[in-house]
Amino acid sequence: xxxxxxxxxxxxxxxxxxxxxxxxxxxxxxxxxxxxxxxxxxxxxxxxxxxxxxxxxxxxxxxxxxxxxxxxxxxxxxxxxxxxxxxxxxxxxxxxxxxxxxxxxxxxxxxxxxxxxxxxxxxxxxxxxxxxxxxxxxxxxxxxxxxxxxxxxxxxxxxxxxxxxxxxxxxxxxxxxxxxxxxxxxxxxxxxxxxxxxxxxxxxxxxxxxxxxxxxxxxxxxxxxxxxxxxxxxxxxxxxxxxxxxxxxxxxxxxxxxxxxxxxxxxxxxxxxxxxxxxxxxxxxxxxxxxxxxxxxxxxxxxxxxxxxxxxxxxxxxxxxxxxxxxxxxxxxxxxxxxxxxxxxxxxxxxxxxxxxxxxxxxxxxxxxxxxxxxxxxxxxxxxxxxxxxxxxxxxxxxxxxxxxxxxxxxxxxxxxxxxxxxxxxxxxxxxxxxxxxxxx
Amino acid sequence: xxxxxxxxxxxxxxxxxxxxxxxxxxxxxxxxxxxxxxxxxxxxxxxxxxxxxxxxxxxxxxxxxxxxxxxxxxxxxxxxxxxxxxxxxxxxxxxxxxxxxxxxxxxxxxxxxxxxxxxxxxxxxxxxxxxxxxxxxxxxxxxxxxxxxxxxxxxxxxxxxxxxxxxxxxxxxxxxxxxxxxxxxxxxxxxxxxxxxxxxxxxxxxxxxxxxxxxxxxxxxxxxxxxxxxxxxxxxxxxxxxxxxxxxxxxxxxxxxxxxxxxxxxxxxxxxxxxxxxxxxxxxxxxxxxxxxxxxxxxxxxxxxxxxxxxxxxxxxxxxxxxxxxxxxxxxxxxxxxxxxxxxxxxxxxxxxxxxxxxxxxxxxxxxxxxxxxxxxxxxxxxxxxxxxxxxxxxxxxxxxxxxxxxxxxxxxxxxxxxxxxxxxxxxxxxxxxxxxxxxx
Numbered sequence: 001x002x003x004x005x006x007x008x009x010x011x012x013x014x015x016x017x018x019x020x021x022x023x024x025x026x027x028x029x030x031x032x033x034x035x036x037x038x039x040x041x042x043x044x045x046x047x048x049x050x051x052x053x054x055x056x057x058x059x060x061x062x063x064x065x066x067x068x069x070x071x072x073x074x075x076x077x078x079x080x081x082x083x084x085x086x087x088x089x090x091x092x093x094x095x096x097x098x099x100x101x102x103x104x105x106x107x108x109x110x111x112x113x114x115x116x117x118x119x120x121x122x123x124x125x126x127x128x129x130x131x132x133x134x135x136x137x138x139x140x141x142x143x144x145x146x147x148x149x150x151x152x153x154x155x156x157x158x159x160x161x162x163x164x165x166x167x168x169x170x171x172x173x174x175x176x177x178x179x180x181x182x183x184x185x186x187x188x189x190x191x192x193x194x195x196x197x198x199x200x201x202x203x204x205x206x207x208x209x210x211x212x213x214x215x216x217x218x219x220x221x222x223x224x225x226x227x228x229x230x231x232x233x234x235x236x237x238x239x240x241x242x243x244x245x246x247x248x249x250x251x252x253x254x255x256x257x258x259x260x261x262x263x264x265x266x267x268x269x270x271x272x273x274x275x276x277x278x279x280x281x282x283x284x285x286x287x288x289x290x291x292x293x294x295x296x297x298x299x300x301x302x303x304x305x306x307x308x309x310x311x312x313x314x315x316x317x318x319x320x321x322x323x324x325x326x327x328x329x330x331x332x333x334x335x336x337x338x339x340x341x342x343x344x345x346x347x348x349x350x351x352x353x354x355x356x357x358x359x360x361x362x363x364x365x366x367x368x369x370x371x372x373x374x375x376x377x378x379x380x381x382x383x384x385x386x387x388x389x390x391x392x393x394x395x396x397x398x399x400x401x402x403x404x405x406x407x408x409x410x411x412x413x414x415x416x417x418x419x420x421x422x423x424x425x426x427x428x429x430x431x432x433x434x435x436x437x438x439x440x441x
Numbered sequence: 442x443x444x445x446x447x448x449x450x451x452x453x454x455x456x457x458x459x460x461x462x463x464x465x466x467x468x469x470x471x472x473x474x475x476x477x478x479x480x481x482x483x484x485x486x487x488x489x490x491x492x493x494x495x496x497x498x499x500x501x502x503x504x505x506x507x508x509x510x511x512x513x514x515x516x517x518x519x520x521x522x523x524x525x526x527x528x529x530x531x532x533x534x535x536x537x538x539x540x541x542x543x544x545x546x547x548x549x550x551x552x553x554x555x556x557x558x559x560x561x562x563x564x565x566x567x568x569x570x571x572x573x574x575x576x577x578x579x580x581x582x583x584x585x586x587x588x589x590x591x592x593x594x595x596x597x598x599x600x601x602x603x604x605x606x607x608x609x610x611x612x613x614x615x616x617x618x619x620x621x622x623x624x625x626x627x628x629x630x631x632x633x634x635x636x637x638x639x640x641x642x643x644x645x646x647x648x649x650x651x652x653x654x655x656x657x658x659x660x661x662x663x664x665x666x667x668x669x670x671x672x673x674x675x676x677x678x679x680x681x682x683x684x685x686x687x688x689x690x691x692x693x694x695x696x697x698x699x700x701x702x703x704x705x706x707x708x709x710x711x712x713x714x715x716x717x718x719x720x721x722x723x724x725x726x727x728x729x730x731x732x733x734x735x736x737x738x739x740x741x742x743x744x745x746x747x748x749x750x751x752x753x754x755x756x757x758x759x760x761x762x763x764x765x766x767x768x769x770x771x772x773x774x775x776x777x778x779x780x781x782x783x784x785x786x787x788x789x790x791x792x793x794x795x796x797x798x799x800x801x802x803x804x805x806x807x808x809x810x811x812x813x814x815x816x817x818x819x820x821x822x823x824x825x826x827x828x829x830x831x832x833x834x835x836x837x838x839x840x841x842x843x844x845x846x847x848x849x850x851x852x853x854x855x856x857x858x859x860x861x862x863x864x865x866x867x868x869x870x871x872x873x874x875x876x877x878x879x880x881x882x
Binding site: 005006007008009010011012014015016017018019021022023025026033037038039040041042043044045046047048049050051053054057068070071072073074076078080090091093094095098099100102104105110112114124132135136137139140143260263264265314315316346348350359360363364366367370373374375376377378379380381391394395 | 446447448449450451452453455456457458459460462463464466467474478479480481482483484485486487488489490491492494495498509511512513514515517519521531532534535536539540541543545546551553555565573576577578580581584701704705706755756757787789791800801804805807808811814815816817818819820821822832835836
């Protein structure tokens with residue numbers, strides 16, 4: 001027993017993941033990767049550190065102000081990335097001669113934000129992004145909705161809704177109400193707070209931008225009131241954008257996108273056209289979307305994004321059109337991590353032994369079980385049988401096996417409480433049979 | 442065409458991974474995770490940023506001086522982790538009441554080092570570590586050797602050697618030659634440079650520490666000269682450590698460890714007892730090991746580690762014994778990334794179509810192929826058949842399928858150059874048959 005005098009602690013807003021938490025996180029990431037891969041998306045990686053000016057380029061909104069920024073030993077002003085979208089745009093501009101367009105990319109990585117830490121909000125988050133760069137039009141938009149819907153469905157976290165809108169629809173509606181210029185962006189930012197501050201406060205905010213009070217209230221009602229179907233909502237939006245060319249075209253696009261998304265494989269009951277979705281980031285130029293779990297609406301969107309057609313133009317000769325989004329793995333885990341873990345756990349076998357001379361037999365049994373695809377660990381030091389059994393239980397092992405003198409293996413199925421014995425040479429087969437026997441799901 | 446004026450570039454020593462490079466990296470990480478899991482190791486994660494004093498605790502050697510360190514907005518002195526071993530030791534001290542010991546952990550993550558960048562050396566590296574905390578003795582040491590040997594074997598990168606030693610053997614040998622105190626650690630650090638500076642320079646270095654020149658030369662010869670077998674090497678080491686109690690015990694331990702490692706599943710032809718392995722880090726207290734690919738000896742060790750029995754005591758009440766190591770994923774990729782990629786590529790199908798009205802049929806075909814487990818992408822915008830085919834070739838797709846008018850699908854197996862047609866409803870089955878037909882490996 002000693003103490004080196006350095007208190008073991010993590011920085012405020014940062015945290016370790018315990019094994020179960022990491023397992024749940026890995027489960028979601030692996031499912032997302034498999035889903036993105038099935039649609040032909042290619043994995044990429046970018047550095048954690050970038051020149052600060054790259055990250056401050058545009059559109060990061062509040063996140064930019066919360067960037068971890070410092071001067072490195074070479075005197076460079078550097079920042080830790082706070083999202084994966086700006087690095088992707090820089091990546092596309094830098095490597096455009098090495099990529100094939102349309103370029104479908106997915107990107108799994110940590111991002112860092114110096115937010116004031118709150119319950120469930122951390123300064124280090126892991127995100128999974130998938131984006132298509134170099135394709136405009138409703139088919140590309142629809143594919144992204146289908147990719148995100150399919151991916152969230154693969155998490156098996158119960159019912160969810162993918163709500164989509166087009167920012168140009170909102171621009172058309174607010175123009176018809178008399179707003180113009182910067183006021184349009186202000187109106188979208190005000191509307192984006194609907195879930196947080198409620199309809200009356202949003203109406204008051206719009207009134208401050210210059211709308212008549214009754215018109216502001218009516219507009220919020222039209223945007224926030226659910227419709228019986230996507231078709232009914234599209235009719236309402238067509239009416240609200242009437243004679244605004246950009247708005248009308250955007251409603252037509254939204255109609256085409258929602259139809260194609262279903263052809264792409266998105267279950268139709270999941271998709272909702274919802275004009276109250278605005279998204280807070282300035283770089284979106286077309287469709288936007290959010291995903292919410294019906295079992296955890298309070299955490300907000302767990303998968304969101306949209307079309308951004310000018311980002312890569314910040315850095316390069318070509319303004320590649322882009323559409324994509326981000327899955328908030330850390331946010332999902334904060335809401336329903338236990339549900340995820342139940343799906344992520346795999347059976348574990350602990351092999352013990354009665355003394356050093358029996359260790360080779362225990363190792364041989366472990367090798368045979370591992371060859372059957374099982375997770376198997378061997379208790380490495382000789383200890384009493386009961387202590388080993390207690391260890392296996394605390395590891396939540398599915399089965400404990402002990403190699404005893406006389407060439408026999410005693411084993412207990414810890415889930416069912418049943419025990420049995422088998423000669424060493426037959427023990428692996430008997431254990432596999434027990435684990436896959438009747439009563440197992 | 443535009444230009445936002447921010448030059449797209451990465452920081453010196455940092456780099457993006459293109460899709461193929463990321464795919465190869467993911468392949469190695471996924472194989473390592475599967476191997477670690479099969480031995481019962483549990484995944485953990487720690488933050489990228491730590492209090493600087495945690496990382497400066499001890500034993501980081503040169504890496505500590507190269508740490509990215511800065512003062513955060515809250516005035517805290519923080520550093521980006523430069524290895525995964527110090528964070529693990531802090532983690533164990535911080536969470537000892539939440540963990541079950543022996544604690545088998547694996548940890549995949551980036552580390553950052555402000556090295557002067559050289560060819561093949563980067564400031565951002567990804568590592569895969571597996572460690573066992575809370576177990577002493579030869580069985581735990583042997584398990585770690587078997588875990589690393591099995592993991593590197595799972596990469597399928599041809600023949601490799603896992604070379605192991607025990608630092609206490611070297612201490613015994615150098616004590617028998619008359620060194621003591623700090624000179625012992627200096628001698629180990631000198632020996633560690635053998636691969637880089639050669640035997641004469643190491644002998645000269647040992648002479649500077651106080652050994653007679655002939656004795657220094659003889660010692661280096663005995664340590665560097667291969668033996669015909671591990672048994673012969675153990676006999677040599679027993680002779681060199683004779684009557685030094687710690688050294689003799691360490692040779693006995695090494696004998697036990699190498700025997701057990703084979704029982705744990707390590708192919709015996711891979712394991713070499715090699716007393717020239719010293720490892721540069723001060724925190725090792727027992728066995729040490731290195732792994733080298735026979736096809737790429739020039740990159741040095743791609744998987745290395747050892748026993749460190751005092752690290753967690755820096756931070757907590759208990760000095761948990763620990764043994765473990767690290768796989769240098771980035772280093773492997775710099776040496777044999779193309780070999781890895783050949784194993785990592787999965788077939789890709791590109792589905793095109795002859796016009797917007799055929800897009801739903803193309804999407805339906807893509808869904809059917811995806812359900813068969815294939816990677817499938819749809820060309821999202823209508824373009825000429827030849828342009829789509831060219832795109833498919835540049836994506837190195839295995840097959841290109843095009844939905845034409847009249848409800849037919851034309852497809853070309855791009856690897857074999859064969860083409861065929863099928864009605865839409867039968868196309869998925871025909872394509873799957875083509876991809877799994879004779880001629881495929």
